[in-house]
Structures are given as C-alpha cells and as structure tokens.
Amino acid sequence: MIRIVRVMLRRRRGTALLVLALSVIASAAAAAVPLYTGAAARAVTAAQVADAAPQELSIARTILLTPGGFPGRPAPPAADKLAPQLPYQPGFTTVGGLLVGGQLGGSDTSPGKSVWLAYRSGVCAHVRMLSGRCIAGAGEAIVPQSAGLRPGSETGFAAGTLSQGGFRADGDPIRLTVVGVYAIGDLTGAYGAGRSFTGVPQPDEEPEENVPAVFATLETVGATPFGTAFQTTDLIADGVDFTDDAGLRALAAEEETLAEENGYDVSTALPDLLDRIAAERAGLDRSVQVAAVPLLLLTMVVLYLAVSSSTVRRRTESGLAGLRGVPGFTRWWLSAAETLLPALAAAPIGLAAGWFGVRLLGAWTLPGGDGPRLTWGVAATVGAAIVTVAALAGTAVAQASRGPIAAQLRGTPARAHTVLIGLAEVCAVLAAVAAGYQITAEDQPGGLALLAPLLIAVAAGLVARRVTGPIAERLGRWGLRRGRVNRAMAAFVIARRPTHSRLLALLVVLFGTGGFAVAATTAGAWARAERAQLDVGAAEVWSLPTTTAGDLRNAVHDADPSGRYAMAVAMLPDKRFRVLAVDAGRFCHVGYWSADAQVSQDQACASLTASGSGPLPIIVTQPPPDRVAAGADSVAVTEVAQVAVLPRLGTSGGLIDLGGLPAATPVRQAQVWLAEGTPELIRSGLRVQGLTPLATMTADQVADRLDSSGPALALRFYLVACLAAVVLGVTGVLVVGAAEHDEIGRVMRALRIQGMRSRSVPRQVAGGYAVLVVAAALIGALVAALAWRTARAVVPMVADEGFAPATPLLPVRPGLLAAALLGQVVILLLTSLVVATVLRRAVEGEPR
Known part of the structure; x- marks a missing residue:
C-alpha cells in the first residue's frame, strides 16, 4: 500500500x-x-x-529621623543611624540617601534659598556637571544652576524649617565649599525615584513645594545639626522582568506591609505601570x-x-x-x-x-x-x-x-446534505445578527462580538451564494434570447456549477474582511493622531520656569506679534479642579481642538475672552466650582460651555482666558504652545524674551509612542493577515479552475465542433470568473461598509483609560480602501485570465 x-x-x-x-x-x-x-x-x-514615570519604576522608603536634644541644640545622632539601609531585591538597584531641609546662603539681613542638603549614593554618575567637578570629600557640595554660585565659592547651610513667622534654624550653620554646578541629568529619570528635589511633579504636593537639592557626602550631611531628617532607601527597577506581573505585585504589597510594621513611609506607583502593561497585553x-x-x-x-x-x-x-x-x-x-x-x-x-x-x-x-x-x-x-x-x-x-x-x-x-447545509447557513446568519446586537447592547462588547466583522462577511457570502444561481440562470436565458452566446454561457456556468457559487462566497468574505481591516487600520491611525494632539494641546509645547501671568503673556506677544504661532499657557494650582489658562485670542491659531466637540473652536475662543470685572468664562467637561485657585488668591468663574474633552486636560478640567488673570499672578507651571510650522525666527524671539524651555514635547512624539501601543500593533497584524488572504483568493480561483477543467473542457470542445470560435473559449471562461470577482468585490465593499457601521466599536483604538476619540461612522480614508479593493480585483482577474488561457490551449490541443 x-x-x-x-x-x-x-x-x-x-x-x-x-x-x-x-x-x-x-x-x-x-x-x-x-x-x-x-x-x-x-x-x-x-x-x-x-x-x-519615575514613581512607577521605583519603590521609595522614607524614614523620619529625630536625633533628640533641646530645641535649637539637637544632639548629634549616632553614625550608624544615619547610614541608609540597602536591602537587595533581584532586578532592582538600591539607592540610599539622607535629606536635611534648610536654607543655603542665608544671613541675618536676608533670607537664604530653600534647599535640601542631600546625600544620595551614586549621584556623581547621574548628574551632568556644568562646571567644576563632583563631590569627593567632607565639606564639599555641588549646587544646582539656580543657586547662582560658582565653583570655589564658600557658602553656608542652616538646617531648619520655614513657617509664617520666618525661618527657624535647628542649629548653627555649616560651611560648604562649592566644587561644582550641576544640571538635573538623570535625576528626573528612574534614578531620582520621583523625589521632590528632582523637579518631578508630586501627586500630593503643590509645584512650589519642590525645592532643589545641594548634594554632599554622607559625612557632611550627617554632621549638620538638624531637628528632623529623612533617611531614604529607593529600589530602582533597572533589570526587572516586567512580564512577572504576580511577582512584582507581591513585592509592592510586601513593601507596604513592612512599612506598616516598622513605622516608615513607602511610596510606589509600580502597580499602576503593571496595570497598564496588563491592559496592553490583554488587548493585544x-x-x-x-x-x-x-x-x-x-x-x-x-x-x-x-x-x-x-x-x-x-x-x-x-x-x-x-x-x-x-x-x-x-x-x-x-x-x-x-x-x-x-x-x-x-x-x-x-x-x-x-x-x-x-x-x-x-x-x-x-x-x-x-x-x-x-x-x-x-x-x-x-x-x-x-x-x-x-x-x-x-x-x-x-x-x-x-x-x-x-x-x-x-x-x-x-x-449534498441539503438540510444540514441549510441549517449551517441559517446558524451563520443568526450568529452575525447576534454579534451585531451584542455590539449595540453592550458598552464594551466581547466574546462573539469580536468576530462580528467576519461573521457579517460570512453571512453575506452565504446569502450571495444562494441568490447568485437563480440570477445567473435568468441572465443566461436572457443572453440566449438575444444571441449573446458568450455572456449566456458564462452565466450558465456560474448558475450550474456549485464550485463557482462557493468561490463567490469565499471571495465575498475575502473582500469584506480585507475592506474592514483597511478601514480599521486607517481609523486607528487617525484616532491615535487625534489623541496625541489633544494630549499635548499643540504641535509643540515648551515647559518654562516660574514666572507671572503678565510677564509670560507679554513676552510671547513680543516674540510673535501676529499671534499665529505662539501662545502663552498656564496650569493653575487648583487641586480640586484642573484649570488651564490659555490666551483666548491665539488659541484658535495654535491649539488643537476635538473634532467631536459640540462647540467649535472659533466659538470656544469667542466665549472664553474675558470682558469686564465679572467672573471669568470657563469651558468645562464637568460642572466647575464657583472659584478656582490662581496663585495665592482665587478667581470666580462661570460656565459658558461644556464639552466632552479638552486639550491637555482630557475629560476632566476647564479652560479660561489667561488674559483675565491679574498680571502679577504667579505661574509655576508656565508653558508656551507653538503651532505647526512655527518659524525659527519666532523660536529665537521667545528665547530672546527669556523663555528658555526646560523641556519640550511634540504631538508627533506622543503619536509615535501611541503607534507602539498594543492596539496599533494588533491592527497592523490584522491588516497584513487580511490582505495576505488575497493569496487564498488566487488559490481558490485556481482550485475551481482545476476542478472544472475537464468538464468545461468537454463542453467547450463540443461547442467548437459545432462551430464556436476559438476566442470564445477564454471569453466565456474569463467572463464567468470576471463576473464572480467583480460581483464579489461590489458585495464585499458593501459588506465592509455594513460591518464598519455595525462593528466599528470592536476596533481597538487605545488600551489605557484615557480619552478615546469617537470612531467615525464612515471610513477615514475611502481612497485607500478603494485602492486596496481594486488591487485585489486586478490580481484575481489576472488569475482568471490565466485559467481561461490554460483551458483554451487544452481545448485547441484536442483534435476536432
């Protein structure tokens, strides 16, 4: 055998x-x-x-140290109590530190600058020295650029606290020798663990509470007379396997338990990062x-x-x-x-x-x-x-x-098992209907609804297979009555050959799923670009040092008198309700606006403009309070419009006019928004006005980050898989051609003997396949449109809990969709021509 x-x-x-x-x-x-x-x-x-964020890549322990003694004369602590603990965890780097709060360079006549005198292990490898060198011995210190000191200068540091009555020193000041000036460097990254002295925004603190650090050795910090100090131990994730979700969550929970048992504070946002990774991976x-x-x-x-x-x-x-x-x-x-x-x-x-x-x-x-x-x-x-x-x-x-x-x-x-086949077709149609209903009935459809595009295409293909035979039979008879033999024979082949009706169903599924994949991929790209624009607010955003509302607005106006490219923006320090102050006169030219907003951007700019001395107009996503904090004071606001999403704020917050704030209002989160295509002359003018950015962010950068998310990667795989299925369509045409080769060849040879022309053979065969392909393409396009209208909610746009733009009712790029379908049609028609040519040669090769 x-x-x-x-x-x-x-x-x-x-x-x-x-x-x-x-x-x-x-x-x-x-x-x-x-x-x-x-x-x-x-x-x-x-x-x-x-x-x-740094807080998501670290586990930060903080222990409060109180050496004891009398007020103003604290007793020196034991050296072993100052050294930070350095526990070991696989995949983590342990960074120890000691923080003492106080003032740098103060005197009896003038207050000093509030700083942390800090020891942090490995700091020299993680800061960028602008001048001088890093610390090497006792009494040496490196200061931030904002301190205004140079290497070689001497300064004093006094530990203490600042209250409404002024600065109260804990003891005598110590002398420090400045050996270098540093830039933040890696402090804003994972190494800094999100500590306040790194400049990273704190979730529970106002921006003004972030004070810089003067770094010194452990001996220097420990020799400082202080009333309170903070011993820090930070576990930095730099070699962690983040796929070990359970192990990392257990570690975070264990640290929380240890903190409660030993009486110290622990802070980490590691579970938040793990939640995002899990959501991305699950959706993918x-x-x-x-x-x-x-x-x-x-x-x-x-x-x-x-x-x-x-x-x-x-x-x-x-x-x-x-x-x-x-x-x-x-x-x-x-x-x-x-x-x-x-x-x-x-x-x-x-x-x-x-x-x-x-x-x-x-x-x-x-x-x-x-x-x-x-x-x-x-x-x-x-x-x-x-x-x-x-x-x-x-x-x-x-x-x-x-x-x-x-x-x-x-x-x-x-x-054939006609009854079983009929029942299977009915079940397929019912499954498509059930999937469509599930999509409309549930906010987050899953299960069968995820297969809705495919089920709709399969149901449409089966229905088309059923109705094609009778229609082709009538067209064939109509062609014979009018003497159009080639068309009639092509129609009869479609009507009387079951393999052709099966091929039609196959091609309908091919075109329907391919069209839906193209529509889903283009819509996903559009949604991610829309999300990136609203997350950033403008094409480019500069983060600036602390200033006042009036100075910020005037500087931007001087740099860009036309108002087309640059706009002053400030985030107000209200903890209850996030408020973004924008220059209403320039917002329409510079800022992005949601395409789905019930209020147009022009209407928003007009309604935001402050007039008179009454409450400031505010556009919100939810009901606002009567007053919002603006520096030391607060301002009254009145709602003029409500929208679903606001630039930079997302689905929570409000917009007001920066021009309505008092000019002296301190702005500690100042920004400049730049429009797309801002000339270099405007950028240079902003720097001349003293607006040098501390950090920049662009919408393209955020869009690139979103393009590497789970939904984006899944949609690309979906597109490639569906478009690669055209190979199966070609194979299907070849299979049907081979299956019908002998039978149709006998028929054609008999007709040739009766006088049919040689060129009629490929016309009839290719014409039949061409009709199938074109009909399947038209039906498939309609199926793709129906599937998109019904099942577009199952397309993954974003994986996080942030704002997700509403999926458009129509395909975003219909031209690209048409081009993809047309390309598939051309490939299948060429395959049909090959099948017809092979059959013609077989017919002509037989003796008549």
Missing part, C-alpha cells in the same frame, strides 16, 4: 503540492499568532517601561487572535474545496476499487493519503515560514524589538493546526467519496 501511495503522490504532484502549500499557510498563520503576540507584548512592555492577545481567524478560515475553506474537488474527479477509481472488494477504510486511506501526508510534511515548513514572516513583519511594526521566539507553545499551536487540516482533509475525502459504487463508477458527485 505504501508503494501505491508513493505512485499516487508522484502521479498527482499538483494536488499534493497544492495541499502542501495550503497546509503551510495554515500552520504558518497558526504559528504567527503566538510568535507575533510574544514579540509585540515584549515591545509593548518595553515601550511602557520607557515612558513610565485578544486582537491578534481574532485577526488570525479570517486567514485560518479562508485557508480551511480553500483546502476543503481543493481536496473535495480532487476526490470527486477520482470517484471512478474509488468505484473500481470497491467493485473489486477493497474495504471502505482502505479506499478512504488511498484517497486521503495524498492529502494527509503533505499536510503532515507542512508542519516544519509552516513553522519556519511563520517565524520568518513574523520576523519580516516585526521589522516594520516592531522596530528595535528582539524578534520572535520559538517555544513549545508555538510548536503545539502548529501541531493543532496540522491536526485540524488533516481532519478537514480526511472529512472532505470521506464526503466526496461516499455513495453507492454504481454512482462512483459513473463519476457523479455525492448528494
């Missing part, structure tokens, strides 16, 4: 190679899901860690798995068509074997072996193809990633896909070869 199977494989290489290719596609698609998911999850995790896993379903489904359908049509063409052989007494299982094995063996051989090839394909896709979607990793889980997935392919092929052989031996000898196809 093995020899017979070998002969069959050699004689029917075409069928074996086709099954091998389809099995490779199925196994490659199955392997691509875990391979891409793993690589994308690692890339998403790395992106989240890179963008994390779900979306990639759903994205692979259309490709796998189309592969299985084409495989079933190929195997069943090949078996039907050999029904006579099966009948002869049965007539000679060969058992039914043996006949099934002889027919199925030429498909099962290539399917099994496809496993390693498909695994390698999936790995290579994900590597190529990762070069586009995951720049800088570490690529796919082969695991036993990937191998198990490929094995499951191959088992499914083998089972499907075996079922197709059994279905196509069943029936009486007499019917097999005549070569007539097996009778």
Whole structure:
C-alpha cells in the first residue's frame, strides 16, 4: 500500500503540492499568532517601561529621623543611624540617601534659598556637571544652576524649617565649599525615584513645594545639626522582568506591609505601570487572535474545496476499487493519503515560514524589538493546526467519496446534505445578527462580538451564494434570447456549477474582511493622531520656569506679534479642579481642538475672552466650582460651555482666558504652545524674551509612542493577515479552475465542433470568473461598509483609560480602501485570465 501511495503522490504532484502549500499557510498563520503576540507584548512592555514615570519604576522608603536634644541644640545622632539601609531585591538597584531641609546662603539681613542638603549614593554618575567637578570629600557640595554660585565659592547651610513667622534654624550653620554646578541629568529619570528635589511633579504636593537639592557626602550631611531628617532607601527597577506581573505585585504589597510594621513611609506607583502593561497585553492577545481567524478560515475553506474537488474527479477509481472488494477504510486511506501526508510534511515548513514572516513583519511594526521566539507553545499551536487540516482533509475525502459504487463508477458527485447545509447557513446568519446586537447592547462588547466583522462577511457570502444561481440562470436565458452566446454561457456556468457559487462566497468574505481591516487600520491611525494632539494641546509645547501671568503673556506677544504661532499657557494650582489658562485670542491659531466637540473652536475662543470685572468664562467637561485657585488668591468663574474633552486636560478640567488673570499672578507651571510650522525666527524671539524651555514635547512624539501601543500593533497584524488572504483568493480561483477543467473542457470542445470560435473559449471562461470577482468585490465593499457601521466599536483604538476619540461612522480614508479593493480585483482577474488561457490551449490541443 505504501508503494501505491508513493505512485499516487508522484502521479498527482499538483494536488499534493497544492495541499502542501495550503497546509503551510495554515500552520504558518497558526504559528504567527503566538510568535507575533510574544514579540509585540515584549515591545509593548518595553515601550511602557520607557515612558513610565519615575514613581512607577521605583519603590521609595522614607524614614523620619529625630536625633533628640533641646530645641535649637539637637544632639548629634549616632553614625550608624544615619547610614541608609540597602536591602537587595533581584532586578532592582538600591539607592540610599539622607535629606536635611534648610536654607543655603542665608544671613541675618536676608533670607537664604530653600534647599535640601542631600546625600544620595551614586549621584556623581547621574548628574551632568556644568562646571567644576563632583563631590569627593567632607565639606564639599555641588549646587544646582539656580543657586547662582560658582565653583570655589564658600557658602553656608542652616538646617531648619520655614513657617509664617520666618525661618527657624535647628542649629548653627555649616560651611560648604562649592566644587561644582550641576544640571538635573538623570535625576528626573528612574534614578531620582520621583523625589521632590528632582523637579518631578508630586501627586500630593503643590509645584512650589519642590525645592532643589545641594548634594554632599554622607559625612557632611550627617554632621549638620538638624531637628528632623529623612533617611531614604529607593529600589530602582533597572533589570526587572516586567512580564512577572504576580511577582512584582507581591513585592509592592510586601513593601507596604513592612512599612506598616516598622513605622516608615513607602511610596510606589509600580502597580499602576503593571496595570497598564496588563491592559496592553490583554488587548493585544485578544486582537491578534481574532485577526488570525479570517486567514485560518479562508485557508480551511480553500483546502476543503481543493481536496473535495480532487476526490470527486477520482470517484471512478474509488468505484473500481470497491467493485473489486477493497474495504471502505482502505479506499478512504488511498484517497486521503495524498492529502494527509503533505499536510503532515507542512508542519516544519509552516513553522519556519511563520517565524520568518513574523520576523519580516516585526521589522516594520516592531522596530528595535528582539524578534520572535520559538517555544513549545508555538510548536503545539502548529501541531493543532496540522491536526485540524488533516481532519478537514480526511472529512472532505470521506464526503466526496461516499455513495453507492454504481454512482462512483459513473463519476457523479455525492448528494449534498441539503438540510444540514441549510441549517449551517441559517446558524451563520443568526450568529452575525447576534454579534451585531451584542455590539449595540453592550458598552464594551466581547466574546462573539469580536468576530462580528467576519461573521457579517460570512453571512453575506452565504446569502450571495444562494441568490447568485437563480440570477445567473435568468441572465443566461436572457443572453440566449438575444444571441449573446458568450455572456449566456458564462452565466450558465456560474448558475450550474456549485464550485463557482462557493468561490463567490469565499471571495465575498475575502473582500469584506480585507475592506474592514483597511478601514480599521486607517481609523486607528487617525484616532491615535487625534489623541496625541489633544494630549499635548499643540504641535509643540515648551515647559518654562516660574514666572507671572503678565510677564509670560507679554513676552510671547513680543516674540510673535501676529499671534499665529505662539501662545502663552498656564496650569493653575487648583487641586480640586484642573484649570488651564490659555490666551483666548491665539488659541484658535495654535491649539488643537476635538473634532467631536459640540462647540467649535472659533466659538470656544469667542466665549472664553474675558470682558469686564465679572467672573471669568470657563469651558468645562464637568460642572466647575464657583472659584478656582490662581496663585495665592482665587478667581470666580462661570460656565459658558461644556464639552466632552479638552486639550491637555482630557475629560476632566476647564479652560479660561489667561488674559483675565491679574498680571502679577504667579505661574509655576508656565508653558508656551507653538503651532505647526512655527518659524525659527519666532523660536529665537521667545528665547530672546527669556523663555528658555526646560523641556519640550511634540504631538508627533506622543503619536509615535501611541503607534507602539498594543492596539496599533494588533491592527497592523490584522491588516497584513487580511490582505495576505488575497493569496487564498488566487488559490481558490485556481482550485475551481482545476476542478472544472475537464468538464468545461468537454463542453467547450463540443461547442467548437459545432462551430464556436476559438476566442470564445477564454471569453466565456474569463467572463464567468470576471463576473464572480467583480460581483464579489461590489458585495464585499458593501459588506465592509455594513460591518464598519455595525462593528466599528470592536476596533481597538487605545488600551489605557484615557480619552478615546469617537470612531467615525464612515471610513477615514475611502481612497485607500478603494485602492486596496481594486488591487485585489486586478490580481484575481489576472488569475482568471490565466485559467481561461490554460483551458483554451487544452481545448485547441484536442483534435476536432
């Protein structure tokens, strides 16, 4: 029997190679899901860690030290009590420190500058020296640039507290020798652990409470007479495996427990980072798995068509074997072996193809990633896909070869299970309806709703398959009555060949899912760009040092008199209600505005402009308080409009006019917003006015960060998977052409004998396929539009809890959608022309 199977494989290489290719596609698609998911999850995790706040990458312990003694004359603490604890945790770097608050350079006649005298281990490796050198011995210090001191100068530091009655020293001041001036450097990163002296905004403190640090050695800080000091121990995550979600959460909980037991404070936002990573990974896993379903489904359908049509063409052989007494299982094995063996051989090839394909896709979607990793889980997935392919092929052989031996000898196809097929089609339509209802009934649809685009396409394909036959039959009769033989014959082939109606259903699913994938990908890109613009507020934002509202506004006006490129902005220090003060006269030219806002940007600018001495107009996302804090005082506000989202503030806060604030109002979170295409002359003018940015942020930078998020990566995989399915469409056309080759060839040869022209053969065949392709494209476009209107809510836009722009009702880029569908149509039409040409040569090669 093995020899017979070998002969069959050699004689029917075409069928074996086709099954091998389809099995490779199925196994490659199955392997691509875990391979891409793993690589994308690692890339998403790395992106989240890179963008994390310092508090999210550290666990900060703070111990209050009180040395005792009399007020004003504290007793010197023991040296062992000053040294910070340095516990070890795998993947973390422990940074110890000691903080003493006080004033630098004060005297009896003038107050000094509020600073922290700080020791922090490894500080010299994490600050950028502007002049001088870093600390090396006792009595030496490095100061920030804002201190106004130079290397080599002497200054004094007195520990104490600042109250309404003035500064109260804890003891005699100490002398410090300034050996260097530093810039913040890495202090704002993970190394600083978000401590207040790094300048990183604190969640529970006002901006003015952030004071700079003067760094010195532990001996210097410990020798300072102080009433209170803070011993700090920070665990910095610099080698942590952030995929170990449970382990990191357990560590954070353990630190909280230790803090309660030992009476010190611990602060960390590590669980917040883990929550974001988990949300990104969960959405990515779900979306990639759903994205692979259309490709796998189309592969299985084409495989079933190929195997069943090949078996039907050999029904006579099966009948002869049965007539000679060969058992039914043996006949099934002889027919199925030429498909099962290539399917099994496809496993390693498909695994390698999936790995290579994900590597190529990762070069586009995951720049800088570490690529796919082969695991036993990937191998198990490929094995499951191959088992499914083998089972499907075996079922197709059994279905196509069943029936009486007499019917097999005549070569007539097996009778279809009409009732079962009808029930399956009804169930598919009901599933599509149920998925659509679930989307409309739930705020966050899941489960069956995630497959709604595919189910709608499948239901439409099955309905089109049912109605195509009667319509084609009538068109064929109409063509015969009018003497249009070629059109009539093409219509009759579509009407009377079941493989053509199956091909139509396949192509409808292909065009429908491909169109939806293009619409989803373009809408996702638009939503991320919209989100980035609203998160930043303008094309570019400069963060500035503390100033006053009047000085900030006047400086920007002097640098940009036209008002088209630069705008002064200030975040007010109100803890209850976030308020952003913008220059209303320039906001329409510089700031971004939501496309879904109920109030236009021009109306917003007009309504924000303050007039008179009454309450300031405010545009809010929720009801505001009667007054909001603005420096030491507060200002009255009155609501003039309410919108869903505001630039920079998101879904919580309000906008007022900066010009309505008193000119002397202190602004500690000052900003300058720049419009897109701001000339360099304007930027230089801003710097000349003293507006030198401490940090900058652009909408493009935020958009790039969002483009590396889980939803963006999942949508790209979805697009590639659906558009790659055009290969299956081409294969389907070739399979149907091969299945009908002999029968249609006999018909065409008979018509040629009766005088039909030679060129009519390709016209009839290619015309029939062209009608199928064009009809499927038109139906598929309508299906894509219907699926987008119904199921656009399942498209992942953003994974976090921030603002998600409303998904547009119509495709964002219809031209790109049309181009993608047209490209698929052209490829399939060219394939149809090849099938027609092959058939013409076969007909002409036979003697007449």
